Amino acid sequence: MATTRTAHTVWEGELLKGSGTVTFDSSGIGSQQVSWPSRAEQANGKTSPEELIAAAHSSCFSMALSHGLTGAGNPPTRLETKADVTFQPGEGITGIHLTVRGEVPGLDEQGFVAAAEDAKKNCPVSQALTGTTITLTAELA
Numbered sequence: 001m002a003t004t005r006t007a008h009t010v011w012e013g014e015l016l017k018g019s020g021t022v023t024f025d026s027s028g029i030g031s032q033q034v035s036w037p038s039r040a041e042q043a044n045g046k047t048s049p050e051e052l053i054a055a056a057h058s059s060c061f062s063m064a065l066s067h068g069l070t071g072a073g074n075p076p077t078r079l080e081t082k083a084d085v086t087f088q089p090g091e092g093i094t095g096i097h098l099t100v101r102g103e104v105p106g107l108d109e110q111g112f113v114a115a116a117e118d119a120k121k122n123c124p125v126s127q128a129l130t131g132t133t134i135t136l137t138a139e140l141a
Contacts, residue, residue: 005027009021010023016036019035019046020035022034032047034049039087040087040089050085050087051085061081061123061125064119064122065100065115068115069115072115074105074111076104078103079100079102080102081099082098083096084099096129096132098134100137100138102138102140103140107140109139112138112140116136120134
């Protein structure tokens with residue numbers, strides 16, 4: 001069964017001086033303010049498209065890695081994933097670096113890194129971002 005998730009943004013004003021509000025419609029978790037300075041300079045309590053991509057990518061990757069590890073007989077007890085999305089004004093998103101640290105009883109470092117590489121390649125968000133260089137650091141806790 002396919003699912004569709006929805007968010008919407010209301011933007012007011014020109015790019016450099018304007019601002020907007022992104023609302024998470026499907027989950028109802030609320031709204032967040034966005035602006036060009038929060039994207040290209042300091043966040044100052046506002047979000048950005050890149051932070052939203054980082055949230056999506058870190059959670060999707062964690063789910064894919066958990067699923068892959070469990071399917072191979074090594075369910076994780078904990079995965080902590082960070083996604084760093086780099087944005088360069090005038091160029092766009094120039095790269096994403098995933099960092100994962102896992103607690104996986106019965107699995108060695110080599111097996112964990114291999115499972116993490118597979119999750120990086122195959123998670124739906126990674127696949128949606130194939131035009132972007134995605135790198136990975138993976139280690140057991």
